[in-house]
Amino acid sequence: MALTQALTIGIDIGGTKVAAGVVDPEANILDRLRRDTPTTDPKETEDAIAEIVRDLESRHDVIAVGIGAAGFVDGTRSSVLFAPHLAWRHEPLRDAVERRLGLPVVVENDANAAAWSEWRFGGGQGESHLVCVTLGTGIGGAILNDGALQRGKFGIAGEFGHMQVVPGGHRCECGNRGCWEQYASGNALTREARELALSGSPVAHNLLRAAEGDPRKINGPMVTALAKDGDPVAVELLEDVGRWLGIGLANLAAALDPGTFVIGGGVSDAGELLLAPAREAFKRTLTGRGFRPEARIVRAVLGPEAGLVGAADLAREEATWLRRVRVKTTAVTAKTAAARGRSTRLERAARKTAGRRTGMRAAAQDTDLHPADLNGDPEA
């Protein structure tokens, strides 16, 4: 089978669920698995990953595994530095899982993985300057310039859920106050809805009835469903979240000036109920408005499986490229070494362009490819 036709496994590790699937090169999911995330012990999470992969592998011929993890992934895409909802602290996830599975493993931030699939297959196709915002429990973000995921110096760029938008505002799990994700995420929607219901206001009547009279049972999907039925309070709650979304996007446009914002995640199921007020607030707060071209704000098209598909696709790119570059670079370096003795530089250039292709930025000081690999066995 040609490598580009090969299957890979994508795994999306969220705060509560692990979702995995076998994905083909056209982003079709051929097989799925889901289970709860063991949140207390990093070892248990690894066990769960290994079990899932073995299970899927028993039915499909896969060449690599991509993991999208809800956390800060370091610049070499090997360790999870910090995960707000999981027990990972400087966890060398890639090597640990690779050792157990004997397959190439790619670890990527979950929002980056989702953004990658939106760029490849979804709402961001063909956009040279793309910013993806995933509105789930929190806010995940990713920046793709010319198809390259912008990872920053330490691998943690695009974490804009933690931009401060309100000085001294709501407390955030990250330790600060006033982070964007406290105003424009699913958590924010739920918090506001519950607060309203708890205040005993009669306008929250439908909301309370949907939650069987218990404000603590109110959740985001409930609000969205009510808003779609035309409940004015639910519409307002989504409007408020949408407005904060637009305000934050205007900040990002000041900094990044993208051509398109793709909005994904569970809250985006509200569609125009969320996006229309977001666009309005965006237009109302954008710096230099009226004198500059403005970014489009569109909904993600891949839904909750974007992260899984993206992780699988990144794993395929990486695995395909690993084999190809070994063949190619051998030829290039041999020729150039003979001609000019500048092989090291060319190897670096090869790595760098290849990094662009696979959505990974070249890590200058610490790359997972060693010169020995690059000069290695062309059959590998």
Next chain:
Amino acid sequence: MGLTIGIDVGGTKIAAGVVDEHGAIIARTHRDTPADSVDATAAAICDAAAELIANHAVEAVGIGAAGFVSSDRSTVLFAPNLAWRDEPLGARVTEQLKVPVVVENDANAAAWGEFAFGAAKDVEDMVCITVGTGIGGGVVIEGEMLRGAHGVAAELGHMRVVPGGHRCGCGSRGCLEQYASGKALVREGRAQAESGSLAAVQMLSVCGITDPAELTGPMITDAAVQGDPCAVELLDDLGRWLGEGVASLATIFDPSLVVIGGGVSAAKDLIMKSAVQAFEKVLPAKANRPHAPFTLAELGNDAGLIGAADLARRPVPTL
């Protein structure tokens, strides 16, 4: 390529210089900025450049302009403090001078100067904040200037930090520029003096003035250097806003270095200390991630001129 001209168009002065490929300025001239007239500004720019071209073999001209420059690197879409609206500045100047001209945002030019020859010459990714009357920003990612889809990226001074906050020249409220710039420093200093606070009255006397309206940014910095507690506090507040703003930027860009330049950065540690402190306090998950150090810009007022000259040498990369 050999020599290029860099021109920094400020609110009051147009500074021009011939710059070699190592970033050294080998000749200079300047003109006053006729702020109210678009035509006169273009004429003054051409005049300054022509004077330099007469004596040097110049291959291109780079203009740093305080405004939103379109991605064609020629048109100024909008300038908060000058009369430019969709102004084809590059085309006008090219026509006059008969040399290739690129127009860059002034803060981008200054950032590039620091990146190519100054405080950030050893790194590949950086965020540079120019704290002058307003706040300008420039971002370099993997050795390339961040321009965005429409050419107007890195307007870091216009990120909203306070909902419903102070009005800004850009049309919005609560922009970072209204809290961490020279303009903000003077506004706060004057407001405090007008409130009749004894500490502020003492600061005025250290500055050698009695009328709060005469207070300027450099006066406050001088007073702070002499240890005046009110002036020290004012700069401390500014530094804190700056640090918190940069922390938000770090969530977006995750740079290797943060460079602080512009006139207000002359206060050095008086703003840098509180800026770093605030940055480290509000950076998310700071205990579990590496983060960028802060450093002061090195090229001073010449950063924009040198950067514009060097950018004139480089075509925009097409990836």
